[in-house]
Structures are given as structure tokens and as C-alpha cells.
Amino acid sequence: MEIKDLTLDREGLIEAIATEDAAFDEQLRAAAYRTKIATVGEKVYLRGLIEISNICVKNCLYCGIRHDIPCQRYELSDDEVLSAAQAAARRHFGSVVIQGGERTDAAFIRKVTRLLKAIKAIDTGEDPPLGITLSLGEQPREVYQEWFEAGAHRYLLRIESSNPNLYRRIHPDDPLHSYERRMQAILDLKEIGYQAGTGAMIGVPFQTTQDLADDLLLYKKLDVPMVGMGPYNPHPDSPLTLSGATYPTAERRFTLGLKMIALLRLLMPDINIAAATSLEALSDSGRVKGILSGANVIMPNVTPEEQMIKYNLYDRKTLVRDGSLKLSLPDDIPVGYGAWGDSLHFKR
Ligand code: 5AD
Ligand code: SF4
Numbered sequence: 001m002e003i004k005d006l007t008l009d010r011e012g013l014i015e016a017i018a019t020e021d022a023a024f025d026e027q028l029r030a031a032a033y034r035t036k037i038a039t040v041g042e043k044v045y046l047r048g049l050i051e052i053s054n055i056c057v058k059n060c061l062y063c064g065i066r067h068d069i070p071c072q073r074y075e076l077s078d079d080e081v082l083s084a085a086q087a088a089a090r091r092h093f094g095s096v097v098i099q100g101g102e103r104t105d106a107a108f109i110r111k112v113t114r115l116l117k118a119i120k121a122i123d124t125g126e127d128p129p130l131g132i133t134l135s136l137g138e139q140p141r142e143v144y145q146e147w148f149e150a151g152a153h154r155y156l157l158r159i160e161s162s163n164p165n166l167y168r169r170i171h172p173d174d175p176l177h178s179y180e181r182r183m184q185a186i187l188d189l190k191e192i193g194y195q196a197g198t199g200a201m202i203g204v205p206f207q208t209t210q211d212l213a214d215d216l217l218l219y220k221k222l223d224v225p226m227v228g229m230g231p232y233n234p235h236p237d238s239p240l241t242l243s244g245a246t247y248p249t250a251e252r253r254f255t256l257g258l259k260m261i262a263l264l265r266l267l268m269p270d271i272n273i274a275a276a277t278s279l280e281a282l283s284d285s286g287r288v289k290g291i292l293s294g295a296n297v298i299m300p301n302v303t304p305e306e307q308m309i310k311y312n313l314y315d316r317k318t319l320v321r322d323g324s325l326k327l328s329l330p331d332d333i334p335v336g337y338g339a340w341g342d343s344l345h346f347k348r
Contacts, residue, residue: 003027008267013213016263017256025259032262032294039269040296043334045341047095047133048088048302049277051311052076053108056101058137059172060160061243062204064235064312065101074307075108081115082122084302089124092337095131097156097299102137109143112136116150124338131340133197138185144192154195154342156228157186161200162218163211170204170240186222195346197272198222199229202260203253205245212256216264219271225343226297227264230276231257233314254282258293265294270344272297281316288329297341298329 001024006016016028053075054065065071076084081098088096096119098112112134120129133154134147144155161167164179171177189196200215201207219227231253234241248256257279264273274297275290283289287298300322301308309318329335 003031006266008263010213010217013216013263013267014209017212017259018209020252020255025255028262029258029293032265033292035265035269036294036296040272040344043296043336043339043341044291044329045095045272045297045336045339046091046093047097047131047297047299048084048091048093049097049099049299050076050081050084050088051301051303051308052081052098052100052112052136053103054101054307054311055103056137057104058102058176060177061170061172061240062201062232062235062238062314064238064314064317066238069237071312072310074310076304076307078111078115078118080304080307082118084304085119085122085130088302089122089130091302092126093130093300093302094337094339094341095133096302097133097135099135099156100137104139104143109139109146113146113150116147116152120151126338128340131342138182141188141192144185144188144194148192148194152194154197154226155189156197156199156226157182157189158199158201158228159183159186159215159218161204161207161211162215166204166206166211169206186224190222190224195225195343197226197228197274198224199227199274199276201232202229202256203248204232205240205243205247207247212260216260216267219264220267224271225346226272226274227268228274228276228297229257229260229264230278231282233278233281233316235312235314250282254279254286257282257286258289261290261293261295268345270348272341272343272345274299277301277317277320278314280320281314288333291329291333
């Protein structure tokens with residue numbers, strides 16, 4: 001397959017995803033990187049990732065912190081969250097992401113509201129104050145509204161798969177795990193005024209090439225300003241792993257992860273695309289390879305190490321350590337220090 005023959009309709013995407021032609025893949029990634037530079041620019045934007053709690057009410061079949069997995073649970077104190085945010089500010093990251101398992105108890109919701117206000121009040125020594133992205137699952141619309149008013153301006157809620165049938169195969173069959181409810185939550189976030197991001201896992205059991213193409217087309221249809229998607233990595237104790245369902249090799253999942261980024265950059269040139277942590281778990285400098293394939297955001301983990309190792313979503317996740325600032329980004333890739341790095345697409 002030749003890059004000049006690539007079309008971005010469903011057929012073309014399916015063909016590009018299916019091919020295992022390394023020369024084509026390399027051309028595709030280079031083309032996407034050129035498009036990234038021409039549209040959203042050379043800079044990479046950083047968000048300090050704060051994993052606030054691994055307590056979760058849900059039971060997604062692939063996840064290592066699902067409710068029914070016996071693991072040690074934690075919740076960061078207010079002070080721990082604020083220290084992590086301050087550390088991100090000192091490193092001039094410009095933004096933080098507060099991510100956690102899904103919780104809808106009133107105490108947690110109030111805590112997040114309180115923390116949003118406190119993080120907004122941190123003196124970064126720069127203008128603007130820290131930007132805040134939330135990734136705390138499905139919540140009632142009023143809660144999204146409350147958090148928006150308290151200072152969050154971006155929200156990441158992955159659809160996990162654009163195919164409702166595949167969604168049902170990798171989640172328990174109950175009202176807490178509804179594709180329709182999840183889609184509605186994404187629409188709620190958009191309506192409230194968030195820069196709402198979504199995404200899906202790449203290389204999960206039962207997923208077809210068509211599903212992956214449809215994931216990309218869904219992002220386009222939803223017209224989201226940001227996407228965070230990444231390879232599936234099995235967790236040894238998850239029901240999906242224990243079921244013996246098969247999935248692509250680690251090498252293939254990594255290649256597919258980069259390819260999906262590249263295709264999305266060509267399909268939606270001016271959005272923010274994150275190079276997910278799960279790329280790093282599969283390959284050294286996996287996130288930098290994501291950047292060189294068209295992504296423009298990296299989320300270095302600033303969670304205190306003692307708790308970070310308990311946020312064990314999948315195999316090798318907790319081996320990704322971001323203590324150093326450099327993240328092995330090549331010297332010729334500039335970083336957007338101190339900036340929010342909002343989606344150009346959203347501004348337009
Ligand atoms: N492999 C890759 N990603 C996973 N996630 C959860 N479990 C896994 C896994 N086994 C992702 C989901 C979720 C995000 C918090 O982590 O996509 O949205
Ligand atoms: Fe909870 Fe998210 Fe894991 Fe699902 S993927 S069980 S919502 S932490």
C-alpha cells in the first residue's frame with residue numbers, strides 16, 4: 001500500500017489499519033507528524049496526571065482496579081492532591097488532569113469541587129493559573145455543571161468502543177455499564193461547555209479492523225476537540241484476561257496505537273491528541289513515538305509514588321515513572337511550558 005493512495009473514508013481507513021506493511025506505516029506516521037506541525041504546531045503540551053483514587057463503583061471486564069478485584073484501595077488527601085498540583089506548577093506543566101475510578105458519593109463530589117477551587121488559587125508565578133482536566137467517569141449532569149463552575153474546563157470520558165455490541169462484550173451487562181448512558185454523558189459535557197475528549201482502547205479482544213475505523217469516524221462525527229486513546233494491555237486478574245479471549249500481540253497493539261494516532265491526525269488535523277501512558281507500558285519512549293506519529297499532548301504522572309503503584313489499570317502500567325522532566329523528548333521538540341495548550345479545534 002502507498003501513502004498516496006490513502007483515502008480517509010471508511011474503506012480507506014480499514015485498509016490502512018489492516019495493512020502490516022512497515023514501510024507504509026512509517027510513511028503514514030511521518031505524514032501525520034508533518035500535519036501536526038502545520039496545524040497545531042511544533043510544541044508538545046504537558047498535563048500533570050494526578051490519580052486521585054483507585055476506588056471505583058464499576059466493573060469493566062478489562063480493568064485492574066475494577067470494583068470486584070481485591071486490591072489495596074487509596075484516596076489522596078486534599079494536601080496530597082494540592083502538593084501534586086504544586087509540583088506540576090513548579091515544573092511549568094501549565095495544566096493538571098485529575099483522574100480516578102468512578103465514584104458518585106456526595107463526599108467525593110464535594111471534595112473534587114473544593115480541590116478545583118484550591119488548584120485554581122495556586123500561584124503559579126505565571127499567567128494563567130493551572131488549567132484543569134477531569135477524568136472521573138460518568139456523573140449526573142448537575143455534577144458536571146458544578147465542577148465546570150468550580151474551574152474544570154476539559155473532561156476526558158472514553159467511549160471505550162464505538163461499537164455498542166463490542167462495548168457490551170467488555171463490560172458487565174447491567175445498567176451501570178450502559179453504552180447509551182456513556183454517550184449521553186459525553187453529550188452532556190459538550191453542552192455544558194467543556195472541551196470534551198473521548199477515546200477507545202486499541203487491540204481489545206473481539207475488536208475488528210472495522211471497529212477501529214469506526215472509532216475514528218465516531219470522534220469525527222462527535223466533533224470532539226480532544227482524543228485520548230491507547231493500546232489495550234491485559235491485567236493478569238481481570239475477567240477478560242482470565243476468560244482466555246485472544247487479542248493482538250504487544251508489538252501489534254503498539255503499532256496499531258501509533259497508526260490510530262496518525263490516521264486521526266490526518267482526519268482531524270487541529271484537535272489535541274494525547275500520547276497515552278499505555279504506549280509507554282509497551283515500549284520505551286512509547287509516548288515520544290506517539291508524538292512523532294501526530295499526538296501533541298503527554299500526561300506525565302505526578303501522583304505520589306506510594307499510591308501511584310496502586311493505580312494498576314493494566315500490566316506494566318506502574319512501571320511508567322515520570323520523575324524527571326525530560327521524558328526523553330528529543331531536544332528539537334519544543335514544550336509548551338506554562339501554557340494550557342487548549343485545543344485549536346475548540347477555539348475555532
Ligand atoms: N488496558 C488499557 N487501557 C485500560 N484502561 C482500563 N483498563 C485498561 C487496560 N487493561 C483505560 C480505559 C479507561 C482508562 C482510565 O484506562 O480506557 O478509560
Ligand atoms: Fe472503573 Fe474506569 Fe476501571 Fe471501568 S475502567 S472499572 S470505570 S477505573
